[in-house]
Amino acid sequence: MNIGEIARRAGVSRSTVSYALSGKRPVSDDTRRKIQQVVDELDYQPSASARALANGRTSxxxxxxxxxxxxxxxxxxxxxxxxxxxxxxxxxxxxxxxxxxxxxxxxxxxxxxxxxxxxxxxxxxxxxxxxxxxxxxxxxxxxxxxxxxxxxxxxxxxDHTALVEACVHHLADLGHRRVAFVNRPEQLLRAGYESAHRGLDGFTKAAAERGLTVRTYCCGDDAASGQACVERILRDDPATTALVTLNEAAVGGLYRGLALAGRHVPRDFSVTGVVAGHWAETVTPQLTAADVPxxxxxxxxxxxxxxxxxxxxxxxxxxxxTPPISLRASTGPAGATPAPDAGPAGATPVADAGLDTAP
Amino acid sequence: MNIGEIARRAGVSRSTVSYALSGKRPVSDDTRRKIQQVVDELDYQPSASARALANGRTSxxxxxxxxxxxxxxxxxxxxxxxxxxxxxxxxxxxxxxxxxxxxxxxxxxxxxxxxxxxxxxxxxxxxxxxxxxxxxxxxxxxxxxxxxxxxxxxxxxxDHTALVEACVHHLADLGHRRVAFVNRPEQLLRAGYESAHRGLDGFTKAAAERGLTVRTYCCGDDAASGQACVERILRDDPATTALVTLNEAAVGGLYRGLALAGRHVPRDFSVTGVVAGHWAETVTPQLTAADVPxxxxxxxxxxxxxxxxxxxxxxxxxxxxTPPISLRASTGPAGATPAPDAGPAGATPVADAGLDTAP
DNA sequence: TAGCTTCGCCGAACCGGTTCGACGCAGCGA
DNA sequence: TCGCTGCGTCGAACCGGTTCGGCGAAGCTA
The missing domain is CATH 3.40.50.2300 (Response regulator)
Incomplete structure (x- = not known):
């Protein structure tokens, strides 16, 4: 079903068909109708390849x-x-x-x-x-x-810099003084991914402005890595009370790690970061985060x-x-409960997923 | 940089270039080398549109x-x-x-x-x-x-039918007698999506085989719908102790709804279904599920x-x-805790868009 | 040395569109 | 009645590849 066939059946030349369909030159109403009729009848559609070749654009x-x-x-x-x-x-x-x-x-x-x-x-x-x-x-x-x-x-x-800054300021405003940053995987940071770098910059800058004590981590894009990362954070500084993350895929693991360590979110520990908004609502507690549009x-x-x-x-x-931070349920004032004393995680109560959202 | 240009610079005809590059006809080593050299020099790559037009395949x-x-x-x-x-x-x-x-x-x-x-x-x-x-x-x-x-x-x-059957059998083996099915959104079921239908078939069939008391629900593809769905399930039959779901996006909400209702997973309530494996590990407790490959x-x-x-x-x-079910942490034996007293469940025939398959 | 293959290459046609220049014809004014 | 204008249409060239038939030269046999 090519343009020549249409032309034959309509009793006109190929160029006339082309012009009738594209409208790039005037065609009489009679002719146009005739052509349109044949086109409809045969359900003709011009070949994308031919068109691309002719006019140099592939659409x-x-x-x-x-x-x-x-x-x-x-x-x-x-x-x-x-x-x-x-x-x-x-x-x-x-x-x-x-x-x-x-x-x-x-x-x-x-x-x-x-x-x-x-x-x-x-x-x-x-x-x-x-x-x-x-x-x-x-x-x-x-x-x-x-x-x-x-x-x-x-x-x-x-603006990852500004978004992470906003997260840090949010935490600082809530009184958090010891905050961790959970970045994308190290491999991506090394490779120079901009979100990882700019996010880290924002974190460092805002933390300095607010005089916070911070540590930064890279974390694999999966739950197990997130869990391991939280364990390291709490081992490195058990007094940490909050974290900011760019790593959406790790959040489930971060939550789990916190629960296993006996830290209740948001009572004992606040979590925030930059993730897709609709996704932030699927986790419990719902994540306070800059919603990526x-x-x-x-x-x-x-x-x-x-x-x-x-x-x-x-x-x-x-x-x-620079989307605003959506306040949900994963951040709260620091120090509501004194951080469990430093000792090894041996004290860990609750091996229970931290699903309780009871008041 | 078209094939004609290559031909000119190599001092051969266009067809020879074509054959040299495609290998569809023999070309002397000398000529081939010459052509290849020009091609490398100019970094020539044939136009996809022209090729598609000529041989009728777009790759x-x-x-x-x-x-x-x-x-x-x-x-x-x-x-x-x-x-x-x-x-x-x-x-x-x-x-x-x-x-x-x-x-x-x-x-x-x-x-x-x-x-x-x-x-x-x-x-x-x-x-x-x-x-x-x-x-x-x-x-x-x-x-x-x-x-x-x-x-x-x-x-x-x-094989959604078999997968959901396997889920049901798994729950039945654990002693669950009252099980709910959380399907994809009603709109998709009505539209005839095969996974929703075949999954439902498998659920109904296996439940009948095992003599289970069941209800089926449709659920929107988001956390809020999942939460609302659990509320309905527990309202319709508070003695329900397990559910099977095809709705990945709702699982977060299902978990939340269960937590809010005071049901601990897997102690009081088991959850299983068909979801992406790597994703099943991001939720807590990790989801026992048929991992979609x-x-x-x-x-x-x-x-x-x-x-x-x-x-x-x-x-x-x-x-x-028919991937096997990966046993994780979201299912457990029924009856560990006696279900809260039955309530008026029997009286509630449920107006679930005629989608309930209760006995 | 004439005649026949075989090899390697060329020219032309083709894929199915778009576009440009030209041409026929009708309508108009002089 | 002639010439001009302009509308509507046509034919041909082109986009950049692929492919087919054929042709000349080299190599072989008789």
């Missing part, structure tokens, strides 16, 4: 995310979903590429074979070769997150990218979001 | 998943990730389409404009117009899940689809997986 966006050796977080999932749906609004499809570096075969195909008109990059690093590469060749792209030098770039980002970030990224594609010479734009 | 697979009005579950996320990575192994890219029905614009584009060589469909229904449509036009596709008449189709699926399902789906694309006349194949 496809690339979404580049790091290969999830293990699993994705709720945040990342929300991104993907919102990007796809936002793109659909503009009649763009979304091609997924699990690429961590620009030498990945998938990334090469995306760009080299010109499969996409533009790209959205997730989980970027402060020094990101993919971003540098795209900037160098002038390929239209938008990053979710920003590099160390975001000037002149197109991006949407969470993943859907909005995804949508904004698509808006920006489409604008950039439509206006190649438009000056760079960006959005830096 | 792209479509992944059709339901638009997440709200959010995706960990399971779905794992699917997407594993499909993309498995496809990359075969040098296929993956195009995402958020389509619930075959009239969705995105779905139409995928097929009508021939953007993909084949499609993988997620979250299918017992009667699924997308599946019927694809079968009718002979479009190569594989479903994750199966319709009411899976014969002759290509699919990979979890999402990554394996995704990989198998891609394997099948690629096989179908490579051998258009191959007979249909499928994989039905």
């Amino acid at each position: 496809t966006l690339g979404l580049v995310f790091p290969p999830a050796g293990n699993h994705y977080t709720g945040m990342q999932l929300d991104f993907i979903g919102s990007v796809v749906e936002a793109a659909a609004v503009y009649d763009y499809d979304v091609l997924l590429s699990p690429s961590g570096v620009d030498s990945d075969r998938s990334f090469q195909r995306l760009l080299g074979e010109r499969r996409v008109d533009g790209a959205i990059l997730m989980e970027i690093k402060l020094e990101d070769d993919r971003v540098d590469h795209l900037a160098a060749v002038g390929f239209p792209s938008v990053t979710i997150g920003r590099t160390a030098r975001p000037e002149g770039g197109w991006w949407v980002s969470l 993943a859907a909005e970030l995804g949508r904004l990224a698509v808006d920006l990218l489409v604008e950039r594609l439509d206006h190649p010479d438009a000056p760079p734009r960006h959005h830096l979001l | 792209t697979l479509g992944l059709v998943f339901p638009p997440a009005g709200n959010h995706y579950t960990g399971m779905q996320l794992d699917f997407i990730g594993s499909v993309v990575e498995a496809a990359a192994v075969y040098d296929y890219d993956v195009l995402l389409s958020p389509s619930g029905v075959d009239s969705d614009r995105s779905f139409q584009r995928l097929l009508g404009e021939r953007r993909v060589d084949g499609a993988i469909l997620m979250e299918i229904k017992l009667e699924d117009d997308r599946v019927d449509h694809l079968a009718a036009v002979g479009f190569p596709s594989v479903t994750i899940g199966r319709t009411a008449r899976p014969e002759g189709g290509w699919w990979v699926s979890l 999402a990554a394996e399902l995704g990989r198998l789906a891609v394997d099948l689809l690629v096989e179908r694309l490579d051998h258009p006349d191959a007979p249909p194949r499928h994989h039905l997986l």
Whole structure:
């Protein structure tokens, strides 16, 4: 069912069919109707490949995310979903590429074979070769997150520094003096992931401002690591009364570790951080946290990218979001109960999940 | 940087370049080397659009998943990730389409404009117009899940019936006599989602076999709904001592509701179901559950689809997986604590959208 | 040395759209 | 009645690959 067939049946030339469908040149009403009728009859839809070849645009966006050796977080999932749906609004499809570096075969195909008109990059690093590469060749792209030098770039980002600062101030306001920071896995920090670095910066800065005693930790993206991390925190400084985390996947383990150590949240210990909002409500006690507006970030990224594609010479734009902290049930005033005396965790009562939310 | 440019610089014809690169006809070593040198020098990669137009294959697979009005579950996320990575192994890219029905614009584009060589469909229904449509036009596709008449189709699926049966038997073996079933949202059940239906079937069947007293519920995909659902369960029959769920997103709320009602898991109340394994370990107590091998399902789906694309006349194949239940900490023997007195449970016939399957 | 293969390469057609220049024809004014 | 304008349509070229038929030169046999 190609355009030639339509043309034959409608008794016109191929170009007339093309113009009738695109509206790029006037076509008489009679002819247009005739063509439309044949098109409807045969349920004709022009081939994407042919169109892409002819006009050099694929109507496809690339979404580049790091290969999830293990699993994705709720945040990342929300991104993907919102990007796809936002793109659909503009009649763009979304091609997924699990690429961590620009030498990945998938990334090469995306760009080299010109499969996409533009790209959205997730989980970027402060020094990101993919971003540098795209900037160098002038390929239209938008990053979710920003590099160390975001000037002149197109991006949407969470202000992780400010968010973590806000978490620290929230805890300090509640009277906490000894606070731990639970970051993403060490491997990601080493690799230079921006959220891990900027979050850590914010933590350090705010803690200094408030004169807090702090320790920072890296923690694997899973429950077991979270649990182990809490054990270390309480071993390193049993007087710790609160923690801030960027690690959504570890929160379940953090909670469990605290419960096993006999620390009740929020009575004895406060937990806060930066996670997806809807997810913060699934844990008990519900997590006081800066809710990541993943859907909005995804949508904004698509808006920006489409604008950039439509206006190649438009000056760079960006959005830096700083969602407020949603107060839920996982933080409370420090010192309501004196921290259990330092001794080894041998005193641990309760091996019970800490599910009690009784008053 | 097109093939003509390469040909000029190498001093050969375009067809020779094509053959040298594809290997579909012999080319002398000298010529091949010369061409390869120019290709390397200019970092030439053939245009995907042009190639797709010429040979009718896009090297792209479509992944059709339901638009997440709200959010995706960990399971779905794992699917997407594993499909993309498995496809990359075969040098296929993956195009995402958020389509619930075959009239969705995105779905139409995928097929009508021939953007993909084949499609993988997620979250299918017992009667699924997308599946019927694809079968009718002979479009190569594989479903994750199966319709009411899976014969002759290509699919990979979890045996939800068997999995839920196993959960019920597990609970019955522990002595539970009054068990509730927490299904996906009512809207999905009505729409005919196969996991919801087959899971319910398995529950009903196994409960009958074991002579259990049961009630079934639908539950929204979020924590608040889970909490409300537990409240209803305990109101409808306070003697209930266990539940089985297919609703991953609700588990956090179920746990919370039980805690608020003073039921300790697993001492007073057992919880089990079908969820992503890594996720089951993030909740406390860790969930005894049939672990959904999402990554394996995704990989198998891609394997099948690629096989179908490579051998258009191959007979249909499928994989039905029945992962074992992983015993964790959320189930235990019934009757450790006598259930609070029965109350008016018998009198409450429950107005659950006709979804209750009580004896 | 004539005749036949075989090898390696070329030219042209094709995939299915888009787009540009040109052309026929109707309507208009002079 | 002639010439001009402008609308509507057509034909051809092009996008960048793939593929088929054929042709010239080299190598072989008779």
